[in-house]
Amino acid sequence: DWTMGAYREQAIAAIRDQVGDAHVICGLSGGVDSSVAAVLIHEAIGDQLTCVFVDHGLLRKGEAEEVVTMFRDHYNMALIHADERDLFLGELDGVSDPETKRKIIGRLFIDVFQKHANVIPDARFLAQGTLYPDVIESVSFSGGPSVTIKSHHNVGGLPEKMGLTLVEPLRELFKDEVRALGTELGLPQSFIGRHPFPGPGLAIRCPGEITREKLDILREADAVYIDQIRKHGLYDEIWQAFVAILPVRTVGVMGDGRTYDFACALRAVTSVDGMTADYYPFTHEFLGETATRIINEVPGINRVTYDITSKPPGTIEWE
Numbered sequence: 053d054w055t056m057g058a059y060r061e062q063a064i065a066a067i068r069d070q071v072g073d074a075h076v077i078c079g080l081s082g083g084v085d086s087s088v089a090a091v092l093i094h095e096a097i098g099d100q101l102t103c104v105f106v107d108h109g110l111l112r113k114g115e116a117e118e119v120v121t122m123f124r125d126h127y128n129m130a131l132i133h134a135d136e137r138d139l140f141l142g143e144l145d146g147v148s149d150p151e152t153k154r155k156i157i158g159r160l161f162i163d164v165f166q167k168h169a170n171v172i173p174d175a176r177f178l179a180q181g182t183l184y185p186d187v188i189e190s191v192s193f194s195g196g197p198s199v200t201i202k203s204h205h206n207v208g209g210l211p212e213k214m215g216l217t218l219v220e221p222l223r224e225l226f227k228d229e230v231r232a233l234g235t236e237l238g239l240p241q242s243f244i245g246r247h248p249f250p251g252p253g254l255a256i257r258c259p260g261e262i263t264r265e266k267l268d269i270l271r272e273a274d275a276v277y278i279d280q281i282r283k284h285g286l287y288d289e290i291w292q293a294f295v296a297i298l299p300v301r302t303v304g305v306m307g308d309g310r311t312y313d314f315a316c317a318l319r320a321v322t323s324v325d326g327m328t329a330d331y332y333p334f335t336h337e338f339l340g341e342t343a344t345r346i347i348n349e350v351p352g353i354n355r356v357t358y359d360i361t362s363k364p365p366g367t368i369e370w371e
């Protein structure tokens with residue numbers, strides 16, 4: 053793609069120009085956006101880049117291993133794997149308000165980056181894979197009320213105390229363009245085709261209080277659901293698919309016994325840029341088979357529902 057080829061050259065020159073000899077820290081989430089940003093910056097400045105992958109305990113099953121293998125082994129990047137599960141889950145303990153959760157996670161991300169920035173000599177920049185839709189969803193009009201829809205943790209001015217300047221090479225791009233750029237940069241298709249995953253991770257798919265028990269159940273259910281979608285060849289038709297665990301237990305019956313376990317909701321949408329979305333029209337056979345598998349394979353869940361809300365009026369995530 054000649055356009056992306058030109059964008060790549062331009063972006064690389066701009067990064068070199070902005071950064072000079074200084075060191076850049078990049079928060080790597082495992083998502084397409086931060087991955088493409090990291091590879092682009094790595095191409096521009098090589099070992100002046102250190103990536104920090106924060107395991108906040110809110111990742112999907114197998115996620116940490118996949119990301120670390122890919123960037124350390126395949127790309128040979130300097131990568132810090134920060135296991136901060138106890139920190140995040142500790143601070144989130146007992147918190148159920150969605151915006152409070154996001155604020156806590158955003159603040160801790162900054163603290164964690166700060167901690168790592170402090171030990172990297174010359175670290176003066178923080179790279180983020182912020183996209184254009186993130187930028188415009190967070191705009192607030194002066195004089196009027198804030199129209200921020202959600203406080204996306206990766207947008208909106210870092211605290212002064214951090215003393216780091218933002219590098220955001222994807223700020224002008226939409227998701228499909230980021231994927232094209234990733235292809236241009238040689239990232240494997242299996243990685244580029246991944247569904248988006250939000251920075252706050254499973255926290256915003258676990259309405260109400262977050263507990264380790266719920267997170268473990270959610271991870272297992274999500275893995276079964278994604279496996280179903282892949283087996284049916286639907287993964288690439290869907291923009292995003294995930295399970296949300298509901299803050300309610302309901303009664304069921306299994307074998308001779310009564311169960312009293314969590315209900316979950318399956319979510320799947322099609323979208324071009326994440327700003328509007330339609331729910332995905334699975335067949336009843338697919339939904340029935342998936343519900344049966346989740347209930348049989350995931351202890352802790354005894355009821356499965358399908359979310360048929362489009363965006364608007366819903367959002368893609370549950371919080």
Ligand code: XMP
Nearest residue numbers: 203204205248249250251252326367368369
């Ligand atoms: P919503 O739920 O607002 O999501 O319809 C739109 C898209 O944005 C993702 N999303 C986030 N991504 N940090 C992120 O990096 C966030 O805080 C965040 N919140 C939502 C969501 O997964 C969907 O792709």
